[in-house]
Amino acid sequence: MENFHTHTYRCNHAKGQDRDYVIKAIEEGFSLIGFSDHTPWPYEYTAVHRNRMYPDQLEDYVTSVKNLKEEFKGKIDVRLGLEVEAFTDYYPWLEEKVHQYGIEYLILGNHYMTIAESGFFGHHCSASDMVKVVELMKKAVEKSHFMYIAHPDLMFCNYPTFDSSCIAASKDILSIAQEHRIPIEYNTSGFLKRERGLVKGLGYPTPGFWDLAPDYDVDVYIGLDAHSPSYFSKERYKAASEYLLSKGLHVLNP
Numbered sequence: 001m002e003n004f005h006t007h008t009y010r011c012n013h014a015k016g017q018d019r020d021y022v023i024k025a026i027e028e029g030f031s032l033i034g035f036s037d038h039t040p041w042p043y044e045y046t047a048v049h050r051n052r053m054y055p056d057q058l059e060d061y062v063t064s065v066k067n068l069k070e071e072f073k074g075k076i077d078v079r080l081g082l083e084v085e086a087f088t089d090y091y092p093w094l095e096e097k098v099h100q101y102g103i104e105y106l107i108l109g110n111h112y113m114t115i116a117e118s119g120f121f122g123h124h125c126s127a128s129d130m131v132k133v134v135e136l137m138k139k140a141v142e143k144s145h146f147m148y149i150a151h152p153d154l155m156f157c158n159y160p161t162f163d164s165s166c167i168a169a170s171k172d173i174l175s176i177a178q179e180h181r182i183p184i185e186y187n188t189s190g191f192l193k194r195e196r197g198l199v200k201g202l203g204y205p206t207p208g209f210w211d212l213a214p215d216y217d218v219d220v221y222i223g224l225d226a227h228s229p230s231y232f233s234k235e236r237y238k239a240a241s242e243y244l245l246s247k248g249l250h251v252l253n254p
Contacts, residue, residue: 001237002253004081005107005150005185005223006036009060010053011038014227018064019071021204024229026076028237029037034079034251035065036107041090043115050117062101083109083150090115095143107185107223108140109150125155127165141180149177151187153209160202162208170209174216183252184218186210188240189225203209210247219250 004020006012013033018035025033038052053061062080069078084094084106097103113132121133133155141149152173156166177184184214190204202208213220222240224231 001028001030001216001234002032002077003030003059003224003226003232004032004036004105004221004235005037005083005187006037006226007083008035008037008053008061008064010057011051012053013051015221017227018068020229021226022068022072022076022078023234026072026151028232028234030076030232032077032079033047034081034105035095036063036081036105036109037061037156038109039082039084039094041085042085042093051111058101060095062103066109079104081105081107082156083107084140084144084146085112085115086110086136087115087118090125091144103239105147106144107148108137108144108146108182109152110137110140121155123156124155127163130155130165130169134169134176137173137194137236138176141182142178144218148183148185149173150175150182150185150223151190151204151225153204153206154187154190154203154212156202156206156209157190157193157199157204160201162202163183166202166208167212173209174213174218177218178216183221184213185221185223186225186240186244186251187225188236189223189227189231191236192231210244214248219252220244221252221254 008018040053040055080121193199194203244251
């Protein structure tokens with residue numbers, strides 16, 4: 001079992017120390033843990049980084065993950081990554097940091113419509129918003145290289161029904177993934193949101209989206225999107241793997 005989607009307390013909405021995540025991952029039988037905390041951005045205006053680390057925290061994040069990689073060598077493979085918004089104007093800055101710090105991978109985790117971090121489409125996304133989200137995703141994939149697209153169905157979380165707009169957006173996303181040979185993520189953190197009563201619509205993973213996925217030549221990663229060590233669950237992971245394989249999907253980390 002491998003999870004490349006793990007956050008840290010630096011993003012301001014995750015809990016636990018970095019080392020706690022590694023220990024829990026080992027306890028649950030994982031062979032790999034990839035840290036991919038929310039990328040900081042050098043905003044050109046005064047802004048509160050509500051859901052991500054500040055740029056001056058990036059070095060500490062990198063140092064922590066690299067230290068854990070050495071500490072737990074031979075017990076679990078620790079990787080260094082970042083979860084990236086579709087803020088393509090800042091991608092040249094990001095590329096500099098990737099080379100500077102030896103960041104091993106990037107995942108595209110699109111959450112916001114604008115760099116002001118407004119319009120979180122995990123809370124509300126209209127039919128017209130879906131078109132914008134797909135456009136942002138397409139532009140980001142064309143501008144940078146990502147290991148995979150995280151929670152591609154997040155926009156449906158609180159949408160009431162899987163209607164024609166959802167179908168069209170899903171097909172567009174799957175087409176982008178197929179065309180650019182970029183895997184998509186089956187994000188199990190959505191199940192926890194359902195359990196906590198935080199979903200008022202379709203939720204995610206969204207069944208309708210994953211019913212369409214086998215019609216496309218796309219690969220899939222299972223991602224825990226861990227915001228606390230408790231997200232590491234062997235049972236939840238294996239249930240996700242069995243579901244995806246039953247649909248005939250190619251899972252890269254079954």
